[in-house]
Amino acid sequence: MKFKNLNLGNIYRVISDGLINVHNQLFLDQFKKKFTSNYLNISQDKLKQLSNHENPLYHFINIDKQIQGQSQLINELIQLTGNKIQFHTEEILRDTFEKPTRVTCIYAILFEDCFKTSTLRQTVIDHLLVIWNIWEERGFRANEILGWKNFSTDERQIIHRIWDFVSEIAEKQYQIDILIAKQEREMDEKIEIKEKITKCLEIYCRNACDKQLYLDCLSQMDAQLQSGIVRSIIIPNEIKILLPLADRLNPLEKLHSWTNFLAETREC
Numbered sequence: 147m148k149f150k151n152l153n154l155g156n157i158y159r160v161i162s163d164g165l166i167n168v169h170n171q172l173f174l175d176q177f178k179k180k181f182t183s184n185y186l187n188i189s190q191d192k193l194k195q196l197s198n199h200e201n202p203l204y205h206f207i208n209i210d211k212q213i214q215g216q217s218q219l220i221n222e223l224i225q226l227t228g229n230k231i232q233f234h235t236e237e238i239l240r241d242t243f244e245k246p247t248r249v250t251c252i253y254a255i256l257f258e259d260c261f262k263t264s265t266l267r268q269t270v271i272d273h274l275l276v277i278w279n280i281w282e283e284r285g286f287r288a289n290e291i292l293g294w295k296n297f298s299t300d301e302r303q304i305i306h307r308i309w310d311f312v313s314e315i316a317e318k319q320y321q322i323d324i325l326i327a328k329q330e331r332e333m334d335e336k337i338e339i340k341e342k343i344t345k346c347l348e349i350y351c352r353n354a355c356d357k358q359l360y361l362d363c364l365s366q367m368d369a370q371l372q373s374g375i376v377r378s379i380i381i382p383n384e385i386k387i388l389l390p391l392a393d394r395l396n397p398l399e400k401l402h403s404w405t406n407f408l409a410e411t412r413e414c
Contacts, residue, residue, distance in 0.1 A: 158205040166217035194251040210260040228266035238273045246304040285377035346392035
């Protein structure tokens, strides 16, 4: 079998026009071996760019759609090329949760029919299950919760499609928004505590000799509320002790403001 002199465009035409119905396994194995040595020496980045015409997967996916998945050769070439792709958990987390879009390689692997039986899809799913289990056992980071709050409707739809798919496969009893909701409430409560104490210090404790102690505690809380694990964010004892006082004093600020407003109105 000799096709080392064929350029990329020609080899895909050869496959599409003459080889998609071949079933001889000896021929298929030889073809895949030659194709690997001649055309699969490309970078990971390019392999993950499914809209890149220099990526074999771009052509194989299009051919597969045209023939509705009916070619053994195309199926095996997709599997062969897909097996060259490697993902890190951080990359998968980025594309499926932190910065979700429908144009990533991972999204295609999860939902394009041509990857349905591929080992690559299972590899991605295994990574996603690891992430899910970490969220269950360790919890979300604060920046993940903040990101969730700021997602657009479209981004949330993408996240739901990906992670509801994972939930179904893993036979979970809940979906991702349920998983997030409890920790979102916990984070909101801790943010509210920080804001209460900050307000109390600014209004009623401006000249307190130990004010800096509380400001330092709030600063530590604020740092944790940016990227720390929500479940692990500790409310310092100093803040807990001051909280009942803040709960009593802070409502008075509205009363004082109203009293001052009335006094100024009468003077006018």
